[in-house]
Amino acid sequence: MIYPPRDNARRKKKRLVSVGILLGLLVIIILVNVFAPQFFAPVTHLTGLPFLKSRLAATGALSGSWQILSSKRSLIADNRQLQERTILFEALEAERTSLKVENETLRGLLGRSPTSRPIILAQILSKPGFSPYDTLILDAGESDGITVGSLVLINNTLVVGEIVTVTNHTSNALLYSTPEHKTEVFVGPQSLQAVAIGKGGGNFEIRVPRNTEFKQGDEVRLARFPDSVFGSITEVSGAAADTFDRVLFRSLVDIAHIRFVTIEKQP
Numbered sequence: 001m002i003y004p005p006r007d008n009a010r011r012k013k014k015r016l017v018s019v020g021i022l023l024g025l026l027v028i029i030i031l032v033n034v035f036a037p038q039f040f041a042p043v044t045h046l047t048g049l050p051f052l053k054s055r056l057a058a059t060g061a062l063s064g065s066w067q068i069l070s071s072k073r074s075l076i077a078d079n080r081q082l083q084e085r086t087i088l089f090e091a092l093e094a095e096r097t098s099l100k101v102e103n104e105t106l107r108g109l110l111g112r113s114p115t116s117r118p119i120i121l122a123q124i125l126s127k128p129g130f131s132p133y134d135t136l137i138l139d140a141g142e143s144d145g146i147t148v149g150s151l152v153l154i155n156n157t158l159v160v161g162e163i164v165t166v167t168n169h170t171s172n173a174l175l176y177s178t179p180e181h182k183t184e185v186f187v188g189p190q191s192l193q194a195v196a197i198g199k200g201g202g203n204f205e206i207r208v209p210r211n212t213e214f215k216q217g218d219e220v221r222l223a224r225f226p227d228s229v230f231g232s233i234t235e236v237s238g239a240a241a242d243t244f245d246r247v248l249f250r251s252l253v254d255i256a257h258i259r260f261v262t263i264e265k266q267p
Contacts, residue, residue, distance in 0.1 A: 118145075118264075118265045119153075119156065119262045119263065119264055119265065120140050120144050120145060120146060120262065120263045120265060121140075121260060121262055122138040122139055122140035122144075122146075122171075122260065122261055122262070122263055123138070123139045123259060123260055124136055124137070124138060124139075124258060124259060124260065124261060125137045125138060125139050125170065127255055127256060127258075128175075128201070128255060128256075129256075131172075133178065133179070133200060134174070134175045134177055134178040134179070134198070134200055134201070135164075135172055135173060135174055135175065135178070136152070136161070136172070136173040136175065136255070136261070137170060137171075137172055137173075138152075138170060138171045138172075138173060138261065138263070139169070139170060140169075140170070140171060140263060141166050141167050141168050141169045141170045141171050142166045142167065142168050142169075142171075143168050143169055144169075145265050146163055146166055146171050146263055146265070147163065147166060147265075147266050148163055148164060148165065148166055149162055149163060149266055150162065150163040150171075150263050150264055150265060150266050151163075151263070151264040152173040152175075152261050152262075152263055152264075153261060153262045153263075153264065154253045154255075154258055154261060155253070156262045157228055158228060158229070158230065158251075158252060158253060159176075159222055159224070159225055159228065159230070160175055160176060160177075160251065160253065160255070160261075161173045161174050161175040161176050161178075162174055162176075163263065171263070173261070173263075175198075175202075175255070176196070176198060176204075177198040177199065177200060177201065177202045177203060177204060177251060178198045178200065179198055179199060179200045180197060180198060181197070181198040182195050182196070182197055182198075183195070183196045183198070183204075183222065184196075184222070184223035184224070185206070185220050185221060185222055185223055185230060186220070186221045186222075186223055186226055187206060187208065187214065187218065187220050187233075187247065187249075188212075188213075188214050188218040188219070188220075188233075189218065190213075191221070191226070192208060192212065193223065194206045194207070194208055194247075195207075196220070196249070199248075202250055202251035202253075202254065202255065203248065203249075203250050203251075204220075204231065204248070204249050204250070204251075205246060205247070205248055206220075206246075206247040206248075206249065207244040207245070207246060207247075208244060208245050208247055209243070209244060209245070210238060210242060210243055210244060210245055211245070212245060214233055214236050214245070214247055215233070215236065216233055216234060216235065216236070217232055217233060218232065218233045219231075219232055219233075220232065220233065220249045229252060230251070230252070231249040231250055231251045231252055232249055232250065232252065233247055233248070233249045234248050234249055234250050235247070235248040236248075
């Protein structure tokens with residue numbers, strides 16, 4: 001015959017005792033809650049208070065963090081709007097200033113002329129680099145009284161070319177600096193008469209007798225309009241064996257920065 005080990009019997013006995021104790025405690029708790037429900041309230045309050053405080057603290061911290069984050073986002077959005085408004089106002093102010101300057105310039109152009117002939121204000125539609133070399137395409141044409149041979153002026157004082165072709169609403173101006181184009185000029189303080197040959201881009205070349213006393217900065221004037229400065233000398237050069245000196249001069253205006261011209265109507 002085989003007998004069960006004594007250890008198993010002891011374990012069963014301990015389990016029964018533990019179960020009995022737990023059942024007893026459970027019965028006591030139920031009875032206390034039924035007949036004295038406020039008995040465990042202080043204990044529950046004391047034991048649960050730390051957890052409640054921790055929960056409230058965590059909730060408050062999260063709420064505070066969210067408010068700070070929301071406030072930062074609002075400030076960033078407001079700052080972005082202010083920057084955009086500032087840029088818009090600056091652009092509007094720049095445009096207003098530009099229009100004011102342009103208006104004053106146009107009034108000045110229409111108020112002065114080197115001749116008594118009527119003039120037409122024209123806007124440049126295309127410049128050298130986008131139009132054929134050293135030519136201008138203008139927004140005034142035959143319907144405005146423009147004819148071939150009409151003079152083209154900058155700032156209404158400086159003649160820079162002539163109209164060579166005309167359509168009903170546009171015209172094409174040939175600049176005097178067009179390569180190989182010849183223009184009669186007066187050079188230097190002595191007003192030496194010479195022929196200026198265009199070299200493109202507002203540049204010209206003159207051949208003058210050797211040892212003529214010209215220097216950099218001397219004025220060059222158109223023979224047709226001797227009272228108006230046409231350009232200034234940039235270089236004088238020549239070899240000892242040459243009969244003539246080579247004089248280079250440049251127009252006083254840069255067409256690349258000009259928007260309007262005036263055209264002198266022919267009689």
